[in-house]
Amino acid sequence: MRCTVPETIPPAERTRVVRESHRGAYDRETIYKILDEGFVCHVGFSIDGQPYVIPTLFARVGDAIYFHGSAASRMLRNVSDGIPVCVTVTLTDGFVLARSVFNHSMNYRSVVALGKAILVDGLEEKLKALHAFTEKILPGRWSDARQPNEKELKATSVLRLPLTEVSAKMRMGPPEDDAPDYALPIWAGVIPLSHTPGAPIRDEKCDPAIPTPAYATHYKR
C-alpha cells in the first residue's frame, strides 16, 4: 500500500498498516487530530529483550510528541540513554455488534509512532511541554495554577519524540457481516462510547469561597 494523500508521512516499512490496510492513514491532519484528542499514551521500550508498556500523559507540539515521567522511573532511566520507543495513542469510539460473533469489533482510532525519544534538558523547553500538557487538557488552567519553579522543572523529566515514523489506524461505522448473515433476525449496530467528565469534586482543603472555574464545571473533551 502506497500513500496517495498530500501532506503525508511516507509509510515506512515499520509503520505501514499491514493487517486490514484500508484502515491505515498516513496524513498528518488525521494523525494529529487523534493525538490531540488523546491525553494518555502507552510508551513501549525494551530492557534486555523484555518489552515494557507504561501509560503516561503526553501532548503534541508541532511535529513532536512530548511525554511525561520522572527521572527516577525505570522507563526514563533507560529511554534517556537512547533506547528506541513506540508511543501508541488509542481512542475507543464504540462497540460494534455484528450478526456473527466473528465480526464483532470496536470502533477506534489509534496512532503508532516509532523512533528514539530524546530527554529534554533545557528548562525552557520543559516549561513549554508542561504548558502543553496542562493547556491541552484544561485550557485556562495554566495561568490559574502556581507556575513551576526551577527546582520543580529540574525534577520533571520530559521526553521528546519527533513524529517521523508514524501512522494511524481506524475503524468507523456499522458492522460488516458476511452476506448470508444479513438475513438473520439478529439486532446489529453500534454502541457509541465516549469519555465523559463528571461534576468536579472540590478538594476538602480548598476554601469554599474560591469559585469552581468554568473549565472544570463545563469540562468538555
Next chain:
Amino acid sequence: MRCTVPETIPPAERTRVVRESHRGAYDRETIYKILDEGFVCHVGFSIDGQPYVIPTLFARVGDAIYFHGSAASRMLRNVSDGIPVCVTVTLTDGFVLARSVFNHSMNYRSVVALGKAILVDGLEEKLKALHAFTEKILPGRWSDARQPNEKELKATSVLRLPLTEVSAKMRMGPPEDDAPDYALPIWAGVIPLSHTPGAPIRDEKCDPAIPTPAYATHYKR
C-alpha cells in the same frame, strides 16, 4: 518494597513498582478487578530491538489473559514464535487539579503483566476466549449472535498470557500539594472521567422489526 497482602503475586524485580511505590499493588483481587473493568489492552513486543505497542481486545479467564488478533498481523506472526510481551491495561478515572502545575496528575488504575504469550491452538479454547471477549463486554450477546463456525475459529488468532509476573499501579483521591501551596487562592480538586455509552445506533441494514436488546439500550460499564 515487599508485599504484605494475602493472595498476592510475589513482586518480581521486573514488575515491582519502583517509582511512587505506595501506588503499587500485588494482590490478585485488585489486579483482576482492574483487568475485568478494562476491555482494551496495549500489547508490547519487540522486533529487532524496536518495540511495538498495539491496542487489542482482551479478557481475563482465571489466572490468564486472552488477547485477540489475526494470524496475519505483524504482532502475532512474531508473538506466536514466543517473543516476550508486556500487556498493559489502563483505566483513566479523573484529572487531578492541584494548586501547583507541578502537582497536577491523573487518577488512574493500571495493570502491567509480563511474560511469554502462547498462541492458542485448540478450537475449544479459542471458543472459550471468544466467549469471554463477548460476554465480558456485552453479557447476553453471545447467545443472541450467530456462533463462530470452524472456519472462523481457525481464522481467529488468540493468545494466552499466564498472569504470573503482574502488578497494579493506581492513583486515587484529591490533589496532593506542597504544604505552603494550600494557602494559595487556587481552586483544587478532581474532574472525574468515565467511559459512557451512548444510545445504540441500529445498522441501516437491520430490520426495524427486530427489537434493540436490553444489553444495548441499558448498556453499563
